[in-house]
Structures are given as C-alpha cells and as structure tokens.
Amino acid sequence: MVGLQNAVNNWPLAVAPDWPGNVWWHWVVFTLIIIVFFLFSVIMFIYMERRVLGKMQARIGPNRVGPFGLLQAIADAVKVLTKENITPTNADKIVFWLAPAVVFAPVLMVFAVVPFANGAVLADLNIGILFMVAIGSLSTVGVFMAGWSSNNKYSMLGAMRMVAAVISYEMPIILSVAAIIVLTGSMSLNDIVLGQQNYPYLLLQPLGFFLVFVAGCAEINRSPFDLMEADSEIVAGFHTEYSGMKFAMFYLGEYGEAVVMSTIIATLFLGGWQGPFLPPAIWLIGKIFFVFFIMIWTRTTLPRVRIDQLMALAWKFLFPLALINLFATGIEVLAFPDGIPWYFIPVNFAIGIVLVLLWSRLYKVGWGRVEIE
Amino acid sequence: MNNYGKGIIKGMRVTLKNLFRPSPTTQYPEQKLTTSRRIRGTELVWDGEKCTGCATCARSCPQGVIQIQTRPGAVNNDPSRYVVDKFEVDSGYCIHCGLCVEACPYNALFLGYIFERSKYRRGELVMSKEDMSIAKETPSGYYHPELAEKLPPQTLLVDREKK
Numbered sequence: 350m351v352g353l354q355n356a357v358n359n360w361p362l363a364v365a366p367d368w369p370g371n372v373w374w375h376w377v378v379f380t381l382i383i384i385v386f387f388l389f390s391v392i393m394f395i396y397m398e399r400r401v402l403g404k405m406q407a408r409i410g411p412n413r414v415g416p417f418g419l420l421q422a423i424a425d426a427v428k429v430l431t432k433e434n435i436t437p438t439n440a441d442k443i444v445f446w447l448a449p450a451v452v453f454a455p456v457l458m459v460f461a462v463v464p465f466a467n468g469a470v471l472a473d474l475n476i477g478i479l480f481m482v483a484i485g486s487l488s489t490v491g492v493f494m495a496g497w498s499s500n501n502k503y504s505m506l507g508a509m510r511m512v513a514a515v516i517s518y519e520m521p522i523i524l525s526v527a528a529i530i531v532l533t534g535s536m537s538l539n540d541i542v543l544g545q546q547n548y549p550y551l552l553l554q555p556l557g558f559f560l561v562f563v564a565g566c567a568e569i570n571r572s573p574f575d576l577m578e579a580d581s582e583i584v585a586g587f588h589t590e591y592s593g594m595k596f597a598m599f600y601l602g603e604y605g606e607a608v609v610m611s612t613i614i615a616t617l618f619l620g621g622w623q624g625p626f627l628p629p630a631i632w633l634i635g636k637i638f639f640v641f642f643i644m645i646w647t648r649t650t651l652p653r654v655r656i657d658q659l660m661a662l663a664w665k666f667l668f669p670l671a672l673i674n675l676f677a678t679g680i681e682v683l684a685f686p687d688g689i690p691w692y693f694i695p696v697n698f699a700i701g702i703v704l705v706l707l708w709s710r711l712y713k714v715g716w717g718r719v720e721i722e
Numbered sequence: 723m724n725n726y727g728k729g730i731i732k733g734m735r736v737t738l739k740n741l742f743r744p745s746p747t748t749q750y751p752e753q754k755l756t757t758s759r760r761i762r763g764t765e766l767v768w769d770g771e772k773c774t775g776c777a778t779c780a781r782s783c784p785q786g787v788i789q790i791q792t793r794p795g796a797v798n799n800d801p802s803r804y805v806v807d808k809f810e811v812d813s814g815y816c817i818h819c820g821l822c823v824e825a826c827p828y829n830a831l832f833l834g835y836i837f838e839r840s841k842y843r844r845g846e847l848v849m850s851k852e853d854m855s856i857a858k859e860t861p862s863g864y865y866h867p868e869l870a871e872k873l874p875p876q877t878l879l880v881d882r883e884k885k
C-alpha cells in the first residue's frame with residue numbers, strides 16, 4: 350500500500366531508481382514515456398493554440414475533425430506527410446536534409462532534466478539549468494542551417510533574424526535565471542523546485558518572471574516577435590523552401606520549443622510539480638498549459654514588432670532590467686542568507702513595477718521611427 | 723507618464739473578454755439563420771390562378787429571361803384571360819432585380835424566399851411553371867408587405883448576443 354502511495358505520488362517516473370538489473374532498460378522505458386508525453390503535449394498545444402486563438406478573435410477554431418476538433422492536428426499531420434517533398438536544385442542537400450532534425454532533437458533533449466515529481470528526473474544533472482539553456486539554444490543552429498542551405502534570400506533573411514534575436518534574448522533569460530540560481534544556491538532543477546516549498550519564485554522574482562516570459566516568447570519566435578517567419582515580409586522565413594515531412598518537423602519543433610519554454614517558466618517560477626492534493630506530474634502539466642495560455646493570449650493581442658524594435662527591446666529594456674534584478678536579488682540573499690522573509694514579496698513587486706515604469710520613459714511611440722516628410 | 727504598456731493591457735482585456743463571449747460564427751450547413759423577410763431569393767414564384775398571361779413581366783425584365791407563350795381561350799370562364807402554355811425563366815440569367823414582381827399588375831409573380839438553389843448543370847437552372855408554382859414554393863415579402871408580415875423575423879446577431 351505504501352508502495353502504491355509512492356507510485357501515485359511520484360508518477361510517472363515512479364520506481365526508477367529501484368528497478369532490478371541493469372540501468373539501461375528502465376532508462377529506455379522512461380525516455381519513451383517522455384518522448385510520448387512530449388509529442389502528445391505538442392499536439393495538444395497545437396490544438397489549444399488554434400482553439401483559444403479562435404475564441405479570442407471571436408471565431409470558433411477547428412471543430413470538425415473528431416470531438417471538438419481534437420483530431421485536427423493529426424489530420425494536418427497526415428496531410429503534410431502525404432505531400433511532395435521538394436528539395437531546391439541549388440540547395441546544399443546534406444545541410445538541407447539535416448536541418449529539421451537539428452532543430453527538433455535539442456528541443457526533446459531539454460526534457461531530460463525536467464523533474465516531474467521529487468527526484469523523478471531522467472537525468473538529475475547538478476548543472477540542469479545550464480544544460481537547459483545551452484541545449485535550448487542549439488536549435489538556432491538548425492534554423493540557420495535551414496536558412497543557409499535553402500539558397501533563398503528570404504530563408505537567409507529569416508535565419509539571420511532568428512540568430513540575431515536568439516543571441517540578444519539569451520542575455521536577459523540567462524541573467525534572470527542567474528538570479529534564481531542565486532536564490533536557490535543550486536543549478537539542479539530538482540533543487541530549484543524543492544526551494545519553492547514555501548512560495549513559488551514568481552513572488553520573489555516578479556520582474557524576473559516578466560523578463561523570462563518576454564524574452565522566452567522572443568526566443569521561440571512567438572507572435573509579437575515572430576520576425577523570422579514574418580509572412581508579410583519574407584514569405585515564411587527559414588522554412589520557405591521546406592515541404593512535406595521536413596516542414597512538419599519545423600512545425601513540431603516550433604511548438605516543441607513552446608512546450609520547453611513553458612516548462613522552463615513553470616519549473617523556475619511557478620513551483621514546478623509542487624502543489625496540494627493532485628499528483629505532482631499533473632500539477633506540472635497544468636502549470637505548463639497555464640504558461641502556454643498566457644503565451645497564446647499575448648500572441649492574439651499584440652501585433653508584430655519591427656526588427657530594430659526587437660533589438661531595442663532586448664538590449665535597452667530587458668538587458669538592463671535583468672542586470673538590476675540580479676543585483677537586487679544578490680543584495681536580498683546577502684542580507685537574508687537563511688531565506689528571504691515573506692514581507693519582501695510586495696517589495697519585490699514594487700521594485701519590478703517601478704523599474705518597468707521608469708524604463709518605459711525612455712521609449713517614444715514608434716520607437717525612433719523617422720517620418721520622412 | 724505614458725508608454726508604460728497601457729495599450730497592451732487594454733488589448734489583452736479585449737481578447738480575454740472575447741474568450742468568454744459566444745462566437746458570432748454560424749456553422750452554416752447545420753445552423754441556419756432566418757433570412758430577411760424581404761429577401762430576393764433565387765427563384766421566382768408564380769401564381770397560375772392569378773396570372774392572366776399579359777406578359778408585362780416579360781417586357782419589364784432587363785435581361786429578357788422570362789419566356790411566356792399564351793393562346794386565347796377562356797380560363798375559369800373569364801374571357802379577359804389567356805391560357806399560359808409556357809412560362810419559363812432561365813434563372814442563370816436572372817439578376818434578381820425584382821422588376822417583374824413590381825411590374826405585375828395582378829400580383830401573380832413573387833420573388834422566392836429560398837436562397838439555396840445551386841445546381842450542377844446549367845440546364846437545371848431553367849425553371850418551368852411547375853417549378854415556380856406557388857403551391858410548392860414560399861414567396862418572399864419583396865414588394866408585398868402583406869406577405870412579409872406572415873414570415874418569421876430575421877435572425878440578428880445582436881439578438882443572439884443577448885441570449
């Protein structure tokens with residue numbers, strides 16, 4: 350009975366360390382579980398995005414295939430699989446074929462370090478968060494490969510924009526994550542989640558949450574920052590020349606990155622698997638979907654920014670605020686080495702709001718756009 | 723104090739409100755809105771009892787698509803009427819202007835209430851007098867307010883919002 354209780358509490362990676370025999374076969378089983386979970390949540394994300402987007406734009410969204418249109422993503426996948434697979438004549442063939450895999454694989458790898466319950470991690474690396482950040486930005490290489498090998502100016506432009514955006518937006522993400530590491534004193538994601546026993550880091554790091562959310566949206570090309578596939582300017586960006594299954598890989602990778610970014614935010618700021626009553630994994634999944642809901646919400650509402658605005662937002666707004674946030678967190682941790690008391694929650698919110706308001710004074714409508722009379 | 727993201731918050735409120743509002747979309751083949759009572763529908767409705775075969779409608783038609791063929795002979799012992807042998811409209815040419823309805827001195831011609839009359843073959847668009855018979859088809863209230871009164875009121879999206 351106790352074993353059952355443990356299994357329920359630690360679902361889905363319940364009995365991993367105690368399995369008999371060699372370590373490799375339970376590793377294979379749980380890798381499979383994670384891959385299936387990942388693909389399933391990508392499909393659910395696509396469905397949720399299309400339905401919620403539709404609702405928010407006063408439409409209905411897909412509701413024909415299956416109950417409530419749940420099978421729409423599968424129908425799309427079948428359609429895209431049966432399409433012709435075109436490779437441009439002057440494309441760099443090997444790189445062209447390799448790029449979708451290079452985009453997709455790192456996205457999947459990030460889930461190796463995400464804890465689904467206390468200790469239920471595929472690989473509890475002591476540098477988990479470093480691994481996450483490093484692997485997470487690897488897919489940019491794949492995007493650039495796609496843009497370069499397509500031998501198409503729009504693909505190249507989209508890929509260049511992607512690289513510029515990711516390099517710029519890594520900076521505030523890493524600095525905000527550094528503030529979390531300062532708070533926890535550990536880079537292991539399991540320890541970071543355990544450190545949120547009393548209250549989630551959202552309350553201690555409201556500004557950090559804001560920065561990571563905005564920069565995260567930019568890094569995974571979600572709508573206010575989806576310049577690399579701005580269809581009104583550069584057709585479809587780096588995947589202009591792709592069709593069939595190779596395009597589907599990019600599409601999956603795009604939503605996979607959204608899953609990963611939601612997972613990172615849910616783990617770092619919303620307390621990961623922590624939560625009462627329900628099993629931990631359910632809490633984590635719920636939080637992932639909540640973060641993704643906010644992403645959909647901003648996507649529906651906000652129009653696309655210009656490339657110079659994208660850069661200005663990263664370097665003039667998010668970067669200095671992230672530095673100040675790291676500095677303030679450092680002072681707080683130095684002042685209260687045994688844990689930051691609860692009355693710092695409103696103080697942190699006040700610091701965040703005041704900083705955002707102060708920095709907003711540096712911006713004008715149009716962000717330096719010059720009108721030619 | 724401006725440019726601190728007030729517009730963003732405003733916009734996000736609008737989209738959030740839409741999330742909890744019923745969608746104005748009508749799922750057409752399953753759900754149908756009641757059309758206007760004065761709709762100029764896709765066919766003519768012809769009342770053989772009232773028609774005297776005077777061919778005013780045929781003359782008023784700007785497209786010249788009403789073909790009418792008559793011969794003398796008392797109908798219902800009324801010597802002023804002609805026997806209408808043929809009353810045919812190629813609705814492929816009809817522009818639904820309603821001039822024939824307005825011109826008819828005997829109130830024998832109406833526009834149709836139905837709008838779903840697409841066909842697979844052009845030949846099927848030619849309507850004979852049996853196809854247009856008032857016994858089969860509902861006339862719309864166009865130019866005939868007394869008919870419009872009897873038809874159900876049009877569905878308005880404003881009304882659906884209230885429910």
